[in-house]
Amino acid sequence: MKRSTASKLVAGLAATMAVTSACASDRGPDSSFGGLAPVAAAEAAAAPSEVKFGTLESPCGAGDAVGATDQGVTDTEIRIGFGDDSGYVKSPGLNKEMGDAVAAMIDWCNEQGGINGRQITGTYYDGAMTQANAVMQNACGSEFMMVGHGFAMDQTSEQTRVACNLAAVPAFTVSPDAANGPMTYQGVPFPVDYANGSQWFQIAEMYPDLLNDFDVIDSTMPTIITSTNKIRSIATAAGFNLKNCGVTLNYEGESSYVPFAEKFKECGVKGLWTSRSPVPAEFNLVKAFDQVGIDPIFMGEATWYGDAAREWNGANGGLLDNLNAGMTFQMIENADTVPAVKDYVDVVSEQGGKTALLGMQATSSFLLWATAARECGSDLTRQCMIDELSEIHEWDGGGLHAVTDPGANMPAKCGLVTTLEGTEFSQAFPTEAGTFKCDDSYLIATDASTWGTDLGPDRIATKYLNPNIIRPAAS
Structure with a gap:
């Protein structure tokens, strides 16, 4: 399932098409969304050095790059694929903000x-949760790279991606083989062998009396099983003694969540971690907590910071007022004080x-990709992109997030915690809005038993390796 978005969309159309395309059949680029007229591009590029995204000098601008140097690259065009799971029928619009961001960028x-003068043509792909491999099969035949995308079931598509040497700069990865996959660089890395444990250390500072009263909610989904195993090792490193109540929830949902809530109550839990996103099944569990008379501190991935949790909490009497979400990103509420956040909001809102x-x-990963592509000049090949990306070791997306090391696939050593009250999120830790707390202890080397895959000496997953993969020339 795909649609093409090129350089100039009518304001508001990107959001509409992101939803309606979920049911569309495969089709090529829509020529009705053509590039800007050359005169407009020339005028816009008159002073490219003056354009910034936050603190980052824009990697975009006019130039004289020429040559059909690789698949999806011509004298005038660079084709990239991007996408999300917005067509997932059980959670329509899932992660739609990623597709919207890349289209706008x-x-x-x-x-x-x-x-360097080549216009970017983006093809949107809807993974719809179960179609990630079909997406990658289509992208393999036409795109130069995948950029700013994220598919929850990326374990089904990684073998296809690696086999066709489709280099990628995803917004996020889920499965272990994708997180440490070859030819993959992320603005905010999430490798299996190292983790940013800042949220656990910071929650420990916020709730020191609960170190022996937390547990992790287990799931039947393989990627979440891997994630929660890693989370347990991070929690231990941060000083938590998890209760291990033995509660596992079916990823597809339960007929009733009350028995599971009762089990947590009997176990004496006062705090819970979930590796799932804010979807109806998780909200039903929160309702069940209220039904059995417990109100645990609820802690989740950064995906809980957003409209889904905000709107549900407002409509359900504040049952999620105990929600805490750890992040390495600035809050959108800080747009007035953080230039990069304002730039992001302005660019996407205009569309x-x-x-x-x-x-x-997704925006950070797009900017990372564009920064490397600019350095390649006319020689825009996947090999050059891998070489350039592997050399970027300090990256914050212009100020969107804490500093990471994409070239070495290493996460940040900083973080903050947001909390929800009613329909409003605020920064709970550190207390000064717009700041992170950083500490070398936040970077955790995870136990190999939690990785879910085997890594080579270069920390790349070995499962789908073949002799033809593209490696940095310096390696």
């Missing part, structure tokens, strides 16, 4: 002249798109 870049945390994550 493509336009932002093309208005400045593209990358009528949805703004949310994962949209910022």
Whole structure:
């Protein structure tokens, strides 16, 4: 399932098409969304050095790059794929903010002249949760790279991606083989062998009396099993003695969550971690807590910071007022004080798109990709991109998030915690809005038993390796 978005969309159309395309059949680029007229590109690129995204000098602008140097690259065009799971029938619009962000950033870049003068043509792919491999099969035949995407079931598509040497700069990865996959670089890395445990250390400072009263909610989904195993090791490193109540929830949902809530109550839990996103099944569990008379501190991934939790909490009497979400990103509420956040909100809002945390994550990865592509000049090949990306070791997306090391696939050593009250999120730790707390102890080397895959000496997953994969020339 795909649709093509090129350089100039009518405001608001990107958001509409992101939803309606979920049911569309495969089709090629829509020529009705053509590039900007050359005169407009030339005017926009008159002073490219003056354009910034937050603190980052824009990687976009006019130039004289030429050559059909690789699949999806011509004298005038660079084709990239992007996407999300917005067509998932059980959670319509899932992670739609990622597709909206990349579509808007493509336009932002093309208005400045593209990358060294080549216009970017983006093809949107809807993974719809179960179609990730079909997406990758389609992308393999036409795209230069995948950029700013994220598919919850990426374990089904990783073998296909690696086999066709489709280099990627995703917004996020889920499965172990994708997280440490070859030819993959992320603005905010999430490798299996190292983790940013800041949220656990910070929650420990916020609730020191609960170190012996927390537990992790287990799931039947393989990728979540891997994630929660890693989370347990991080929690231990942060000083938690988890209760291990033995509660496992079916990823597809339960007929009633009350028995599971009762089990947590009997176990004496006062705090819980979930590796799932804010979807109806998780909300039903929170309702069940209320039904059995407990109100645990609820702690989750950064995906809980967003409209889904905000709107549900407002409609359900504040049952999620105990929600805490750890992040390495700035809050959108800080747009007035953090230039990069304001730039993100402005760029996406001008297109009528949805703004949310994962949209910022997709934006960071797009900017990372564009920064490397600019350095390649006319020699825009996947090999050059791998070489350039592998050399970027300090990255914050212009100020969107804490500093990471994409080139070495290493996460940040900083974080903050947000909390929800009613329909409003606020920064709970550290207390000064717009700041992170950083500490070397936050970077945790996880136990190999939690990785869910085997890594080579270069920390790349070995499962789908073949002799033809692209490695950095210096390696």
